[in-house]
Amino acid sequence: MKEAANLKDHIYTKYTMLLLFLRGSKRFFTMSILASAVVAALDMVTPQVIRIVVDGCLSEQTETLPGVVRRFLDEAGGREFIISHLYLAALAILVVAALTAVFQYLNNYLNSVATERMMKTTRDTLYEHIERLPYAWHMENQTGDIIQRCTSDVTMVREFVSEQLVQVVHIAVLIAFSVVVMLSMSLTLSWVVFLSIPVIIGYSYFFYHRIGHMFQECDENEGVLSTIAQENLTGVRVVRAFGRESYERDRFRKQNNIYTDAWMKLCGLLSGFWAAGDLVMALQLMILVVAGAALCVQGKLTAGMLIAFISYNRRLIWPVRHLGRMISEMSKAGVSMDRLLYILNSKTEEVETNLPEESSCPDMSGDIVFRNVSFGYAEDERVLRDVSVTIKGGTTLGILGGTGSGKSTMMHLLNRLYELQDGEITISGVPVKDISLSWLRSHIGMVLQEPYLFSRTIEENIAITRDGTAAEAAGTMEEVRRAARVACIDESIERFSKGYQTVVGERGVTLSGGQKQRTAIARMLVQNTPIMVFDDSLSAVDTETDEKIRNALKQYMGHATVILISHRISTLMDADQIIVLERGRIAQQGTHRELIAQEGLYREIYEIQSPEGAEDTVDVGKEVPRYE
Ligand SMILES: Nc1ncnc2c1ncn2[C@@H]1O[C@H](COP(=O)(O)OP(=O)(O)OP(=O)(O)O)[C@@H](O)[C@H]1O
Numbered sequence: 001m002k003e004a005a006n007l008k009d010h011i012y013t014k015y016t017m018l019l020l021f022l023r024g025s026k027r028f029f030t031m032s033i034l035a036s037a038v039v040a041a042l043d044m045v046t047p048q049v050i051r052i053v054v055d056g057c058l059s060e061q062t063e064t065l066p067g068v069v070r071r072f073l074d075e076a077g078g079r080e081f082i083i084s085h086l087y088l089a090a091l092a093i094l095v096v097a098a099l100t101a102v103f104q105y106l107n108n109y110l111n112s113v114a115t116e117r118m119m120k121t122t123r124d125t126l127y128e129h130i131e132r133l134p135y136a137w138h139m140e141n142q143t144g145d146i147i148q149r150c151t152s153d154v155t156m157v158r159e160f161v162s163e164q165l166v167q168v169v170h171i172a173v174l175i176a177f178s179v180v181v182m183l184s185m186s187l188t189l190s191w192v193v194f195l196s197i198p199v200i201i202g203y204s205y206f207f208y209h210r211i212g213h214m215f216q217e218c219d220e221n222e223g224v225l226s227t228i229a230q231e232n233l234t235g236v237r238v239v240r241a242f243g244r245e246s247y248e249r250d251r252f253r254k255q256n257n258i259y260t261d262a263w264m265k266l267c268g269l270l271s272g273f274w275a276a277g278d279l280v281m282a283l284q285l286m287i288l289v290v291a292g293a294a295l296c297v298q299g300k301l302t303a304g305m306l307i308a309f310i311s312y313n314r315r316l317i318w319p320v321r322h323l324g325r326m327i328s329e330m331s332k333a334g335v336s337m338d339r340l341l342y343i344l345n346s347k348t349e350e351v352e353t354n355l356p357e358e359s360s361c362p363d364m365s366g367d368i369v370f371r372n373v374s375f376g377y378a379e380d381e382r383v384l385r386d387v388s389v390t391i392k393g394g395t396t397l398g399i400l401g402g403t404g405s406g407k408s409t410m411m412h413l414l415n416r417l418y419e420l421q422d423g424e425i426t427i428s429g430v431p432v433k434d435i436s437l438s439w440l441r442s443h444i445g446m447v448l449q450e451p452y453l454f455s456r457t458i459e460e461n462i463a464i465t466r467d468g469t470a471a472e473a474a475g476t477m478e479e480v481r482r483a484a485r486v487a488c489i490d491e492s493i494e495r496f497s498k499g500y501q502t503v504v505g506e507r508g509v510t511l512s513g514g515q516k517q518r519t520a521i522a523r524m525l526v527q528n529t530p531i532m533v534f535d536d537s538l539s540a541v542d543t544e545t546d547e548k549i550r551n552a553l554k555q556y557m558g559h560a561t562v563i564l565i566s567h568r569i570s571t572l573m574d575a576d577q578i579i580v581l582e583r584g585r586i587a588q589q590g591t592h593r594e595l596i597a598q599e600g601l602y603r604e605i606y607e608i609q610s611p612e613g614a615e616d617t618v619d620v621g622k623e624v625p626r627y628e
C-alpha cells in the first residue's frame, strides 16, 4: 500500500525541530544541567567556610553566623574549638572542591554524550530527509549551499544547545543561589553586586550585538577565500591550460588581505572590550570594598562577611560577563535554525511504508503511452507541448531533436523526476503517477546524458544497483563483465593495471568521456530492466563503436522496450519508430524509410550527416540545429 510518510507534510517550527534533534539525548542534557546546578550550589559553600573561620576565630563575631552553625560552635567550645580544629575548615574546603570536581566532570561528560547523540540524530535526520527530497529540489538548490547548511548551521545549533543553553541555565541558577545567600548577609552590599550585574550583562550584550556584523563579515570573507582556493584546485586544468596562475595568485592574495584586515579590526575591538570590561569590574570591586569597609566600621557587617561577599562577587562576575555574549550569539542560532528548517520543511517524495499493492506494480513490459503531454519547468514556459506517442512493448523508439527540444524532459517525466502537469503517461495502461515510485524507477534503466560515476572501483560503479552483499557474490562479477563486453568497455578496463578494481574519480584514473558513457551503459545493462532509456548515451563514442555497441545491445536486450535519444541518424535509423521533436512538439513521426521520404528536419539532418546519401557514412562533426 502506498502511504505518505509522516514526515512528508509535517511542518516544523524551531521548537519542534529542536525536539526532533534532541530525540535520545534529552535525558543526558537534563542530567548535565542538574550536575551544573549542583556545581553552582557547591560554589556557595567555600566562602561560608572562610566566613566562619574569620568571624569565629579571628574576630569572634559568631553572633552573625547562621543559627545552626552558631549553636554547634557554642556547644563545641566556641573560638577555642575552631582554633584547635582548624583542619575541619581545611577538610570542608577539600570536600567541597572534590565534590565540585566530581559534578563538574559529570556535567562535562554528560554534556558531551548528549551533544554527540544530538549531532548523530541531526545528521541522520537531515541526510535521510535530503535523500528523499525530489530531484527538482536538488536542481533548484546549490550543492554548496546544502552542504553549508548541514555543516556550519548544524554547528551553530550544536553550540546553541550544548553551550549557550546549558550555560545560561547554569548562570541563572548561580545568580539565584547568590541572591539568596548574599541577601541573608547584607542588603546594602547585595545591592552593590546586583545593580552591577545588569550593567555588565548589558555592556557585553550591546558590544557583541554591535560587532556581530563584523564576525559575519569575517565569515563571509573566509567563505570567499575558500571558494577561490577550491575553484582553483578543482579547476586546476583550466588555470594551467590558460596560463592564469599569476592572475589567480593575485586574486587569492587580495582576498587574503581583505580577510586578514577584517580579523585584525575585529581583534582590536575585542581587546578594547575586554580592557574596558576589566575597568568596569575594578570599579565595581572598589565600590564593594569601600562600602563593605564602611559597613564593617559601623558594625553592620563582619570581616568574614565582607571577605565572603568579595569571594561570591568574584565567582559571579565572569559567568555574568559571558552571559551578555551568549545572549547576543543566540540570535545567530535563530538564523541557522531557519536555514535548517528550510530543508526539513521541504516536501519529500512519497515514501512507501508497506509493500506496494499489485495495482501499483504493473507489468512493465507493456506499451508506454504519452497522451497529450505538456510540461514546463517554469510556469509560463512550455518545454513540451501536446506530445502523444505510443511505444509498443518490446519495440524501440528513436527520438531526434535539437538541443533544448525537450528530449531529456520526456524521460524526466517518464520516471517521475518531475511530476506531470498536463496529459498522461501510462505503462501497460497504468498511469505513472499511480505506479509505486521504487517499482517504476527500478524497472526503467536510464543511461543519463551526463553519466555520473562514483569515486569507487569500476566494478562497484557497474554493479551499483546490486546491494553490497550481492555484489560480492560470484555471479555478479560475471554479469558485470558481460555487460561491459556489450558496452564495448571490457577491453579498455582490462588495459588498466588494476582492471575492474581501478578506482574512478579524483585520485583514481580519470576515464575519458566515451569510457564514462560506456561504463554507464554497462551499469544500466546489469540492472536488466524491461524498459531501457539511452539519453544521448553514445555521443562521445566514435561511429564505429556506436554501431558495435548497438549490434551487441540488440542481442542482449531481448524483449526490452527501448527509447534511444540521439543527434545521430545512424544511431536511430534501425528503431521501429522515430519521432522528431521541435521546440517541444512532435514535428514528424515514422520509420527511417518513411521519414527520409518526407520533407522535414529528419531528411535535412540525414543529408547533412551523410552527404553522399549512403546510409552508413555519417559525418559526426555536424550537429542538429539548436532551438534555444
Ligand atoms: N531542471 C531544469 N530546470 C529548468 N529548466 C530546465 C531543466 N532541465 C531542462 N530545462 C530546460 O528545458 C528545455 C528542454 O531541456 P531538455 O533537457 O529536455 O532538452 P534536450 O532536448 O534533452 O536537449 P539536449 O539535446 O541538449 O540534451 C531547455 O530549454 C532547458 O533549458
Ligand SMILES: [Mg+2]
Pocket (backbone or CB within 6 Å): 407, 408, 409, 449, 535, 536
Ligand atoms: Mg537532453
